Amino acid sequence: MGLRPNEAELAYRPCVGIMLVNMDGKVFVGQRLDNVVEAWQMPQGGVDEGEEPRAAALRELFEETGIDRQHVEIIATSREDHFYDLPAELVGKLWGGKYRGQRQTWYLARFLGNDSDVNIHTLHPEFRDWKWTAPDTLPELIVPFKRKLYRDILQEFKALI
Structure with missing residues (x-):
């Protein structure tokens, strides 16, 4: 068995996130x-090799929520990438142990559809439930x-919401 790489030597997984506002x-x-605790999050996911981040954000949104791009208007892109590190107990357990956390490009988007356009029962579901929440509650939900x-x-996005 090989040596486990030092956490600091691991890369950040390239990802996108989308703040969808009604x-x-x-x-x-x-x-x-997949969480035992009640954890809520905005749609997010990895960027495939050669994929543009904006396209990845719309793809992830569809894969996780069933919301088609026709029901979404991108309003803004984060000025810079945002990073987070996994807790030590998760490093080596997620994403094949290749990453220490994520580097994310975030998009703010307006939802132009109706609640009936949301379908979390997708091919590979990630959510058990969904809701619309006040922006200020986001940090406590994650x-x-x-x-x-x-x-x-x-x-970053508050003034545009």
Whole structure:
């Protein structure tokens, strides 16, 4: 068995996230299927090799929520990438042990559809439930190791919501 690489030597997984806001200024969050604790998050996911981040964000949104791009208008892109580190007990257990956390490009998008356009019962479901929530509640809904990330995203996009 090989030596486990030092956590600091591991890369960040390239990802995207999307803050989807409805016409009432509330943000979409889904309750994760794979967490024992009640953890909610905005749609996010990895960028495939050669994929543009914007395309990845729309793809991830569809894969996780069933929301088609025709029901979404991208309003803004984060000025810079946002990073988070996994807690020590998760490093080596997620993403094949290749990453120490994620580097995310975030998008703010307006939801132009109706709630009936949301379908979390997708081919590979990630959420057990979903809701619209006030933007200020986002940091309290997410797992603790992502709270700073959510505060930073909220701060960056708040004026545009």
